[in-house]
Amino acid sequence: MGEDEKIVLNRMFSVLYNTLGPSYWWPGDTTFEICVGAILTQNTNWNNVEKAISNLKANNLLSPERLFFLDDEELAELIRPAGYFRIKTNRLKNFLLFLKQEVNFEIEKLKHYSLYDLRNKLLSVKGIGPETADSMLLYAFEKEIFVVDAYTHRIFNRHNLIEDQVSYEELQEFCMENLPKDIHIYKEFHALIVRVGKKWCKKKKAECNTCPLCGID
């Protein structure tokens, strides 16, 4: 039972990696930049997020302290291209307040926290849900946790690996049980899923005829 699923997931990984190549994820130079990107990319194309991040960089504002003390209105204008800019302004500010209160803006200190301690603390910040928290944990804080997203759900469902109604945590557990427990694999597999999903596994149109995963099962 479980062995078959391991085989399928490992085959998916190698097919995707061999056809698409390495992903070099997450784009972003610092721990903080990755966290900011994780909030900005919620239900939003990364293209738009890049514009917002480059606005912040151009104004030398990609630091926890400086962003914390920036007026909400100015922050909103800078991140406007990322969409949902008023909501995301509040979510960023909530995260920045958490950084101030938890580690006095010294974000690197969070790397010493244990996985589930940090996960619970991130989830308690309003505006950080499971996917955003796990993206930060895996890519920014180097914790061994798998990131589930809409594409993971859609692709795994279309390949009859999971029921459509499974929860985030259930799907996450399924992935972590059937993939090698390796942070590098987790990083690359999530990235590959997003890349293949964007191109071949859209919400309505499933252009599976040319998808690398077509006929894998």
Next chain:
DNA sequence: CACCAGGCAAGTA
């Protein structure tokens, strides 16, 4: 033009 993007919280029943 319609559709969608690397979600989340709040409201409703």
Next chain:
DNA sequence: TACTTGCATGGT
């Protein structure tokens, strides 16, 4: 618990 809705820009 299990739906539904608002949030918003920019690319295809």
